[in-house]
Amino acid sequence: MSVKDDPEDFLVARRTEPIDCEDGTLVPEGFRADSHHHDIDPRRLIDRENNPVTEWGWWETKPQRTPLGVSETIFALGNGYLGMRANPPEGRDTDNHGTFINGLHETWSIEHAEDAYGLAREGQSIIQAPDAKAMRLYIDDEPLRLGNAEVEDYSRGIDFREGVLRRSFIWLTPAGKRVRVSTERMVSFQERHLALMSLEVELLDSDAAIVVSSQILNRQDGVSEFPDVPAGADADPAAGAPGDGDDADDDPRKGARLRGRVYTPSYQSQPTPDRATLGYRVRRSGMTVACTMDHVLDVRTPDGGDAADVGVEVSTHVSEDVADVVYHLKGTKGLTLRLEKFVAYHSSRHVSAEELAFRCARTVNRAKDVGFSTLVDDQAEWLAEFWERSDVQVAGQPAIQQAVRWNIFQLAQASARAETQGVPAKGVTGSGYGGHYFWDTEVYVMPFLSYTNPQYARNALRFRYQMLEAARDRARELSHDGVLFPWRTINGRESSAYYAAGTAQYHIDADIAYALMKYVYATGDVDFLLDEGIHILVGTARFWMSLGFFTGEDGRFEIHSVTGPDEYTTVVNNNLYTNVMAQYNLRVAEAVVQQMRRDRPEDYHDLCRRAGLSDAELRRWAAAADRMYVPYNGERRIHPQDDQFMRRQVWNLDDPDGTPKRPLLLHYHPLTIYRYQVLKQADVVLALFLQGQEFTTDVKRRDYDYYDRLTTGDSTLSAVVQSIMAAELGYQQKAMDFFTRGLFVDLANLHGNTSDGVHIASCGGVWSALVSGFGGFRDHYGQFSIDPRLPEEWEEISFVVTLHGCRIRVTVREGEVELVVVAGGHRVGPLWVCGQEVIVGAEPVTVRGETRLDCDGADCSGTDAVRRGRGDVPTGCGDPVEPRGTRGYDSVTVHRGE
Structure with missing residues (x-):
């Protein structure tokens, strides 16, 4: 995907940007390293000759020579349980082979250089499943x-x-023969375990001998489709321990590379025509x-002959690490072969x-009974229903529309059939972050699932519910009550070796409680809340009461020695995000228990x-929530990120003489980073979004302005949140800039690590930036409102x-919002749309008002256009309206869905 849109772009960039614009590189190095206030539009980094704009797909018109890892990720397929990177069927050339099963992992002992009580002991890493993608083609013994x-x-x-991933081309063999080759690959959404x-193959102009070798390979243990790479060539007796000297050791975003043999062969089928099976046990984890694999062969000759007439030879070979079915x-x-x-x-x-x-x-x-073509048709039917629930349409912006749908498609591939598992940070498209589950799911992916595909959201929450016993054990190990969910995990146990930016991010408890309540408010699933969710709420509330304390001076509730979302500032007192989210957690936990008292005595x-x-105990929860300390600096009139933050030196990210290397985490010691006011990602600004009802517009604007200049964007989680808040505050250009970065973070490889897998949380954030940012959709304690911020260049x-x-x-146009029920019921409401109370039914309802707010270059201070004060309804199109009979968090009761 070399960038060749316009050579002049490189000359301009070379003169104006501190980046390397060498022709042939995937992305200018400076862009991926410095996303802070960058002037390059990510859309310019897409080679549109090779990747043409089409609103319902992503295509390439030239075979990729290098780099391959990015395209292997972009074209990867998955269903939430099973994932396959877009490696070629021929096996070579490739950057990183990968077939993954959600939750299939190996464990290994974490060796701490200096040990301490309570540190995580067991590392977990996703491993490759046996790889069945290989279908090697030979023409006259020449391999493709x-x-x-x-x-x-x-x-x-x-x-x-x-x-379906489709590929076609005409191959000119070394002997000059022309052969048309077409391949298809599909991971089924309807059949969770099926690919x-x-x-x-069509012989266009010559006779030729055809051989197809279809294989299953144990790539995890070093087996290749080529015999010159023997199994276990690099075997080490210390099975399961991470390899020494790997690049992954230097980049925490990558997964650990395990050394030694991981799989113990446990089952091999007897050789039979067309079919073979391999089975394994994972050595340490015990999984x-x-x-x-099985096959159906069809051969057609120009004179109407078939496979029997041609005389196809079939042989099957099965060993511990390779199964091979060969057709000759x-x-x-004119002959056509289809396997x-x-x-x-x-x-x-x-x-x-x-x-x-x-x-x-x-x-x-x-x-096989259903048939290949029918299964492909079934996939299209499944996706048609998915898009009816999930599509976001941006009229008149085909390139934006294409990228939006790519991101939403990734969310389906990461979550649809995860079911008993969570949603890994990379879905099932790569081994980045070790295949772990983080808070990403709850804060960035769950809003999309809850409001479009609620069953998938329920599955993700049940996965957390099933983790409660391990979370209770972890809290007890750290001398706390309640439950402490792991910062990163696969099997439910903490796997973060670096506690300062791992275990100390206690906010994950509140993030899970937040996601639970978002799901329940969206669905009215009171049964799930009171049967299972309540145990999450009680456990997390007890944890906060154990972690925090009431001060003796004024009785306020404080929480010390925590790390917020910003991993460039660790182990602090009273991180604002943590405190505000814990406050929400305590508030809803107390309210839901009271609801159970009333509804289910x-x-x-x-x-x-x-x-x-x-x-x-319930009264103490309520008191802690009411007295929660939220840092505020009266002199600057902003919310400090934590108690110590304002006393740190500012790292001037715009200094032309000292622009730091990026991302900071790969170029500076943590102690260097920690002593500055510098952010990896939105922290206070994320709190302004998730708990927007707690802050006025003027406060939000001052906070946003202050932290905008300090935020590096080194995390892919940042841009989408910054876009949402910029849109709310009327900063149209910033909102679009940040949105575009989030939208193309993988398609343009903006962070240089797309080869490790799709950034699934960013994909979820793209949906939120569209729906909550430009669409203005909010849900505060089950009070739904719409307050649009339509970009100037967008029609609708x-x-x-x-x-x-x-x-x-919901359709937002210039000066109006149209709402209509399209499925599932007759009426819903009330919703607050542009400050007006609306009941939505089968007939479209149109609310007229201002749908654009542009504060770029204008003084919007003092306006209440987007006030989110406690108990207020978002009112960007009119004056603030006090909702009847409610006051924000005082009305937490969840009403059962119809």
């Missing part, structure tokens, strides 16, 4: 290797309405996995690989008996949100 082959009419891409592949025939000019491959994966923490092999066989049998008494809960934005099972389409 796209990296050095001569090809014509090349194309590769994904239509987001079909979810499909096909290879079609098991099995993979089965002598083809004549369809059905692949099943099953994994478990409890059953044998042999049992999983039987499950794989059943999955493959069922798929028997369950309430049972909870009190089993958990030892009392009225006195349209999105769908599902509230209590009722799907509403």
Whole structure:
């Protein structure tokens, strides 16, 4: 994906930007390292000759020679359980092979240079599942290797309405023969354990011998499709320990590379035509996995002959680490061969690989009975329903629309069939961050799921619920009551070796409580709240009461020795984000327990008996929430990020004589970073968004202005939040700039690590930037409001949100907002739209008012256009309106969905 839009762009950039603009690099180095106030539009970094604009897909028109890792991520497929990177079927050339199963991992002992009580002991890393993508083609014994082959009419891409990766080209073999090659790959959304592949070969002008070798390979343990790379060549007796000297050791964003053999062979099928199975046990974690492949061959000759007429030879070879089904025939000019491959994966923490092999066989049998083409059609039907629930339309902006849909498609691929697992930071597209689950899911992905695909949100919350016992053990280990969820994990136990930027981020407890309540307010799923969610709320509330304390001076509640979202400032007292989110956590926990007392008295008494809960404890929760200390600097009239923040030296990120290398975490010792006022990502500004009802507009504006100049954007989580708040405050240009960075963070490889996998949280943030930023959608304690901020250059934005099972389409145009129920019910409301109370039904409702707010270059201070004071309704289109019978958090009761 070399950047070749306009050579003059590079000359201008070289003169005006501190970056290296060498032709042929994927992204200017300076852009990916310095996202702070950068003037380069990410859209200019896309080679539109190679990646043309099409609103429903992403395509390339030239085969990628280098770098390959980015395109392997961008074209990766997944369904939340199973993921496959876009490695070529030929096996070479590739940057990073990858077939992943959500939750399939190995463990290893964390060796601390200096040990201390309570440090995490067990590392966890996602591992590669047996790789069944290989379908190697030989013509007259010449292997197809796209990296050095001569090809014509090349194309590769994904239509987001079909979810199939398609590739086609004409190969000019070394002997000068022309062969048309077409491949397909699909990871099924409907069949969670199934992937499909096909290879079609047409001899255009000559007779030729054709060989296709279809394989399953244990790549995790070093096996290649080529015999010159033996299994276990780098084996080490210390199985499971991270490798020494890897680049991954220097970049915490990458996953650890395990050394030594990880898989113990546990099952190999007997050789049979067309089918083979491999099964393994993971050495330390004890997990098991099995993979089965089966095939359907179709041959057509110009005179109507088939495979039987041609005489196809089939042989199957199965060993511990390789299963190979080989097809050989002598083809004549005009012959077409199509080989369809059905692949099943099953994994478990409890059953044998042999049992999983039987499950794989059943999955493959069922798929073959349905048929390849029918399964592809079923995928399109599934995606049609998904887009009806999830699409965001940006009229008149085809390049933006294309990227928006790519990001939303990634959210489907990361979450749809995760089910019993969480949503990893990279989904199932790569091994970045070790395949771990973080707070990313709750804060950035869950809003999308809750308002568009609530069943997926429920599944993610149930995953956290099932983690409660491990979270209770972790809290106890750290001398606290309640539950402490792990900062990063796969199996439920803490896996963060660096406590200052890991375990100290206690805010994850409040983030999970926040996501739970967002889901419940969106769906009205009171049963889930009172059956399972309440245990999360009680456990996290107890943790905050154990971690914080009432001061003796004025009785305020403080929380010390914590780290907020900004990982460039660690282990501080009274981080604003942490305190505000803990306040919310305590508030809703107390309210929900009181709701259970009213609605389910028997369950309430049972909870009190089993958990030892009392009225006195509930009163302490409420008191802590009411007296929560929120740092405020009266002189500057802003909220300090923490008690010590304002006493630190400012790191001038705009200093032309001393511009720091970026990202800071890869170029400066943590102690150097920690002594400055400098942010990796939005912290206070994120609190302004998530708990916007607690802050007035003037305060938000002063806070935003102060932290904007200190925020490096070294984290991909930052730009989307900064865009949302910039939009709310009327900073149109900043809102668009930050939104564009978030939108293209992977497509333009802005942070230089897209090869490690898709930044799934950023994808979720893109949806929030569209719906909550430009669309102005808010939900504070179940009080829904819409206060749009339509960008000047956009004609219209349209999105769908599902509230209590009722799907509403919202369309924002110049001067008006249109709402209509499109599915799931007849009426929903009240909603506050531009300050007006609205009931939405099957007939469109149009609310007229100001839908754009432009404070760029203007003095908007003192306006209440977007006031979020406690109890107020967002009112960008009119005067503030006090909602009838409610006062913000005083009305926390959740109403059951119809």
